[in-house]
Amino acid sequence: MNSLSNRASQRGFTLIELLVVIAIIAVLAAILFPVFAKAREKARQVSCASNLKQIGLALLQYTQDYDEKMMTDWDGQHSYKQSIQIYMKSAQLWSCPSNPHNQEIGNAADPAQGMPAIVRSYAANPRLICPGWAGPSPGIAMINEPSTRIVICDSTYEWGVMYTDWNPLNGRHDMRDNGFAGHTDNMDCLFMDGHVKGLKPTATTTPVNMWGTMDDNTGGGDCDTGWPAKYVSGINCTQVSPGQVAAAGELQQKYQ
Template sequence: MRLSLLDAEEKVMKHAFTLIELLVVIAIIAILAAILFPVFAQAREKARQTACLSNAKQIGLGVRMYVQDYDETFPIWHAYSKKTAAVHYGIEVDLQPYVKNLPLFKCPDDAGGPFQRSDVPGTTSYFAAYGSSYYFERRCFSVVNGFSISNNFPTTRTTAIVIDPQYERPAESVLMRDEMFPWFNPAVDTAGYWGYSGFYQAWHAQGGSAIFADGHAKFLVGAGQMRTLFKDPAAQVPY
């Protein structure tokens, strides 16, 4: 019986971890975590990019349905119209009968920005402040003097109705885009080409979504790629 107990204790000791072995295991787990956590973060960001692009594609389809219903006329332009206003104007409102889902206009990476936070205190995103994470290119939409809203006030710009046949290069003309792109960062854009000093806040790590006049959407991944595009129907005003 005594020998059996000693044998049992010896077997237990043989299967126990020493302190060195435990430290080695912990070190291996820490190394694996350091390797895998960035991978998981990248996977989550990729999922957000995919969701953003999916939203953009549905919005592009909504624009095309609107244009067909209104004799090839593009929606009336409004920009930075506060959702807190008594009557909120926005292109996303005009497109609602077609997209049936206002949250489509919220980019999953919409982190807001300095201008929005000071303009509409208490909001944490452009979507919460203005109803859309996407910037609407004024030249690509119909502008109505005294009705189109610009920074919460009716614009005094000359009325200009935009119709489908005016687009010379619709597949290269951007109607809407994510408000923020990485290359808008003043630390990167030291020459001030994009003009986001005082407005910039990092959103997507690698680029942003753009919606084109022909209805398709694309995730842009570089400033050079963006500069090949246009922001007017006549394709005369490049990015």
């Protein structure tokens, strides 16, 4: 009798019991893994937003030293990203941990001038940090609504500014091709007043166009699509660009 009871107490799990346990673990893993992935991406987004905040402070320090004028994207030798290193002290701030291009060099180092190499994670709105050939960038006093004007945002583009135009005549979909919305369909954006916010790409284009003049605005005043007004005073255009809304939607779909 004792022998039988001992054998019963030492009996292991049956195959069915093991399969049930494995199935329960699989279900729990399927539920929890996406939650863990989102939590990890949220932490990366916070790091990315912190980078942009530090970059924004450096830009504002620059404007205070240069009569409240925004810099151009290229001074003939270096990008604006390299030129503001004196205020930032760390080129690592240009690397977003979520961006798949964050180890690729966008601007080569210039040791003779003390300029570090800059990787591809962020790019500027060309209406605020203008291409050198478009004329001088605007002064702070020219910007009507700084809290709705994007200065720098997540990007995969290798150069300093992120072209965000849309032109069906030459097949340009710059917003889709140059943007990055890998923070669970969001892109982190630095605004002219210094705040940073994660937004869906379409939220940057409507109900308010946060980028300035585009190729398909009706023109005139702040929405002049000519040159160079498109780049210098065009930052104050808030009129929605239907083409850019479509391109922002395409960018959003890439990361869904």
